[in-house]
Amino acid sequence: MNYYYLIASLPDISPEMDPSKLDFEEIFDLIYRNLSEEDKALFRYLIYPNDIDNLLSILSEKHLDWTMGGFKKPAIFQVEEMKGYKLNKGNFPDFMHDYLTDNEDRFAGMSLREMEEGLLDRFYNEVFGLENKFLISYYAFLRGLRALIAAFHYNTYDFLSQPKIQDADRLLLQVGPDRSPAALVTKDYPYLEELIKVLSENQPKKTERFIDKVQWDFLESQSEGAFSPSQVFAYTVKLQILQRWLKIDSKKDSKYFEKLQHQIINQSRPSKIPTI
Template identity: 25%
Template sequence: MNNYYYLVAGLPEINLDDAKLSVGYVEYVDELMQALAKEDAALLRYFRMTYENRNLLTWLKDKEAELHPLGMLSAEDFNEQWQLLDYEDKAPLEGVPAYFLTFMRDLRDSKIPAGQEEQYLTAMFYEYTQQAPNAFVRRWFEFQWHLNNVQIALNCRKYGMDIETQVVGDNEVTHALRSSSARDFNLNGIFPAIETLMRMNDESDLLRKEKQIDRIQWEFLDELCTGYYFSIEVLLAYLIKLQSVERWLKLDAKQGEEIFRHLILSMKEGAQLK
């Protein structure tokens, strides 16, 4: 295990309610890329894959669209990989995750239902993270996977939508969400955060609700870091928290309402396409 005494000791204290940051997310990523051992720097890729996923979906809709700068693949990379899909013996290009190749081929072969592209890719991404060579990375993304799906299922119940088609992936939690009629989907022993999420589901202040969800994530991060002091796990947890605070600094009440309405509208539109 590599230890990063200087890096960890130099991290500014960070809290979810901070009104300003002394270091930005992009700046911190750049610092880590320069300071981490090769095998630890490679773990950062998992935390940038959400931007890669977004960029791939954007590129598929508009080949000239501007891509998110935190993604590491360019439009040229996507285009080159797409051109190689007919060559079945070709492995993914350097830097392209294997699930991108599978997704592209399934999309080309019309194996993905219309309107389900993002859910399909997201499921592949979460499955990909569960192969990570680091337990912290695996457990964090597994928690995210469950957290997002539980929120989706609770919203489906609240707004009368079909849970079956909205939750992402196939695991113990999604099976319970799709099949259980119990108030807590029989998840209390599998995903304890379900109780807190159910209590929050009727919260009318959407930004307050979102902040509470972030607190759940921060508490889980603190649990994950128990026993770690100067390792990559501490630096990755700080990365996640930094991204969270930076997002809140850019978010106001009106934007929060718009994000929530967009989420519900997207879910309804997806259901109508079935």
């Protein structure tokens, strides 16, 4: 489907812009209302990661006595619907419904990282079965990026258990402080050397900025032509990146981010820290 009129009506965005000038809720709503029914169903998979984070936050508050963080938006499911997940899971996508059903009696004995890894595995499996080129390419890229970061963290912090990542045998041996990745690895991940350098500086906000830049550059290469659904989907992910940084740069969220950094560096949390 051609989305000429929709794309022409969207504001221009860039990583350097001031995101406070954007009305995110209005733009997300504009995009969703103008999609075909088929593309709306696919669009939801760009929003489900926020629902995943919201569900994990609710589960960790209930079973791990953690304070629930802010509710992430845009989200497909409202906070009250998500809090009542036992009654409402029939409304959730299959990956989330099946995860809750299969693990209902196990959450109390799971760490947040175990919860996250299990839920993300089901999400990725469902995405890769959709046969949508953009979603498969984007989430395969994102999973690879997260695997590199998890491998680096595992080789940096003694208190982390071995992560469940793709290509673990190769990445866990080669990605970490004072390790030199083989040429084949750097070919597969051309941004790897710079990523390792940024991670080694131990500055979480700088790291997040770099990760988002890598994602943005990837998204720039993914459009299948002007005014295509993939262009709308890439724009949606970029919009979420800008929205996230507006929140991180706020005083409240900046203080939370600094507190989290302190806890990670000083290993003050008894539970496992989830990988980025």
